[in-house]
Amino acid sequence: MAEPSAGQGRLLFYGHQVETERANQVKHRVEIEWDGDRHIGETTAADLPRPKLEAVASATLKAVEQALGKKLEDGRRAVTLSLDGVKVVDAFDRKFVLVAVHAMAGRNHSRLSGTTVTDESTDRAAILATLQATDRWVRGHVD
Numbered sequence: 001m002a003e004p005s006a007g008q009g010r011l012l013f014y015g016h017q018v019e020t021e022r023a024n025q026v027k028h029r030v031e032i033e034w035d036g037d038r039h040i041g042e043t044t045a046a047d048l049p050r051p052k053l054e055a056v057a058s059a060t061l062k063a064v065e066q067a068l069g070k071k072l073e074d075g076r077r078a079v080t081l082s083l084d085g086v087k088v089v090d091a092f093d094r095k096f097v098l099v100a101v102h103a104m105a106g107r108n109h110s111r112l113s114g115t116t117v118t119d120e121s122t123d124r125a126a127i128l129a130t131l132q133a134t135d136r137w138v139r140g141h142v143d
Contacts, residue, residue, distance in 0.1 A: 009034070009035060009036075010135055010139070011032055011033075011034050011064060011067070011131045011134065011135045011138060012032060012033040012034070013030075013031075013032055013127055013128060013131060014031040014032060014033055014038060015029075015030070015031040016028065016029070016030050016031070016056065016123060016124065016127055017029045018123070020047075021044050024046060024047050025044055025045065025046060025047060026044070026045060026047050026052060026055070027042060027043070027044045028042065028043050028044075028045070028052070028055045028056045028059045028123070029041070029042045029059065030042075030056065030059040030060045030062075030063050030127055031063065032060070032063045032064065032067060032131070034064075034067035034068075034138075035067075037067070039063045039064075039066040039067040040063055040066070041058075041059040041060055041061065041062030041063030041064070041065075041066060042059055042062065043055040043056075043058045043059040043062065052123070053086050053088070053097070053122060053123070053126050054083060054085075054086055056123045056126045056127060057083050057086045057099055057126045057127070057129075057130045058083050060126070060127050060130040060131060061081040061082070061083055061101065061130060061134070064081055064130075064131070064134050064138060065079060065080070065081055067138070068138065078105065078106070079103070079104065079105045080102075080103075080104045080105075081101055081102070081103050081104075081134060082101065082102040082103075082104070083099070083100075083101060083130075084100035084101060084102055084111070085099070085100045086098070086099045086100075086126055086129075086130075088118065088122055094117055094118075095117070095118040095122075096115050096116065096117055096118065096125070097115065097116055097118055097122055097125035097126045097128075097129045098113065098114075098115045098129065099113060099114050099115070099126060099129040099130045099132075099133050100112070100113050100133070101113070101114075101130065101133045101134060103134065103137050110137055112133040112134060112137055113133050114128075114129040114130060114131070114132030114133030114134070115129050115132070116128040116129040116132065
């Protein structure tokens, strides 16, 4: 894995919107910035606590994949990020969101994780934990 150059920035969080899609379903839209460009990931889920948390993390991963933008000759993405799980955990008298991600590039597979305190909301914490899990790995896989 290549080391990131000094000019490469971090994955930056720009916004999160939630819309009611249909009865009992919500759409999460996450916007990030990478290398000066904005990227959006969207996912729809049941309007229940666990599926909503998984959807916001998955939307974040879609935005990160879009930011990488590499595709193979047959149109498949060169990098795949897959949510392994997201969970709210209690520790040290606080609530944290813990995210686990599988990152695949060619034949290489990495297990990534990130965690963030839920100061504002669990959705925001899930986004930030997902970006924390993927940021260093992404910077190491940019050509």
